[in-house]
Amino acid sequence: AQKVTQAQTEISVVEKEDVTLDCVYETRDTTYYLFWYKQPPSGELVFLIRRNSFDEQNEISGRYSWNFQKSTSSFNFTITASQVVDSAVYFCALSEAGGGGADGLTFGKGTHLIIQP
Amino acid sequence: DTGVSQNPRHKITKRGQNVTFRCDPISEHNRLYWYRQTLGQGPEFLTYFQNEAQLEKSRLLSDRFSAERPKGSFSTLEIQRTEQGDSAMYLCASSPPPLAATYEQYFGPGTRLTVT
Numbered sequence: 001a002q003k004v005t006q007a008q009t010e011i012s013v014v015e016k017e018d019v020t021l022d023c024v025y026e027t028r029d030t031t032y033y034l035f036w037y038k039q040p041p042s043g044e045l046v047f048l049i050r051r052n053s054f055d056e057q058n059e060i061s062g063r064y065s066w067n068f069q070k071s072t073s074s075f076n077f078t079i080t081a082s083q084v085v086d087s088a089v090y091f092c093a094l095s096e097a098g099g100g101g102a103d104g105l106t107f108g109k110g111t112h113l114i115i116q117p
Numbered sequence: 118d119t120g121v122s123q124n125p126r127h128k129i130t131k132r133g134q135n136v137t138f139r140c141d142p143i144s145e146h147n148r149l150y151w152y153r154q155t156l157g158q159g160p161e162f163l164t165y166f167q168n169e170a171q172l173e174k175s176r177l178l179s180d181r182f183s184a185e186r187p188k189g190s191f192s193t194l195e196i197q198r199t200e201q202g203d204s205a206m207y208l209c210a211s212s213p214p215p216l217a218a219t220y221e222q223y224f225g226p227g228t229r230l231t232v233t
């Protein structure tokens with residue numbers, strides 16, 4: 001069975017600090033997809049990134065970067081120079097490829113990130 | 118282009134009543150998903166449609182829950198004989214056709230159900 005673990009329940013940092021959110025996953029499939037979503041206080045989940053299991057290249061998008069390591073089954077998310085607007089709950093999610101990547105997502109419990117001014 | 122919409126946004130009902138939620142996906146998306154999210158937890162998958170066909174159902178979807186997508190466009194989720202444990206945010210998401218090879222799911226704002 002697939003599982004996503006986000007061990008950090010809550011992280012609080014001061015604005016402009018860098019912060020890394022951890023995600024560890026379990027799956028028996030060799031082909032799978034990993035996602036990060038942001039859920040701001042308004043409640044609507046916002047898609048941030050998708051990574052497939054064959055692409056281990058790290059990705060950077062502005063202040064956001066993602067580190068995918070199959071050897072440790074981790075897909076960590078780093079925010080550089082954090083801002084108050086980054087305050088939200090962040091979810092890591094996994095989809096196995098049995099349905100062509102169309103299966104329901106398995107989410108972690110989320111990490112509540114608080115950026116203090 | 119509008120995103121995924123859900124109605125109503127909030128629903129308060131008494132235990133034992135039936136409720137129905139509606140989801141309108143992004144227009145070109147043929148895949149539609151329902152999730153449930155309780156406080157402090159991540160969303161949990163309930164069911165999935167490709168066009169009008171319901172292809173996958175989670176064990177979380179008890180007999181009191183039924184979902185339809187009659188014309189492959191909007192979808193409804195009905196809960197019969199609601200229980201207090203059904204109180205949660207019900208999320209709908211949609212995704213482009215497989216040929217698009219993107220697999221991202223785009224979520225609506227959710228319907229918050231409170232069962233009293």
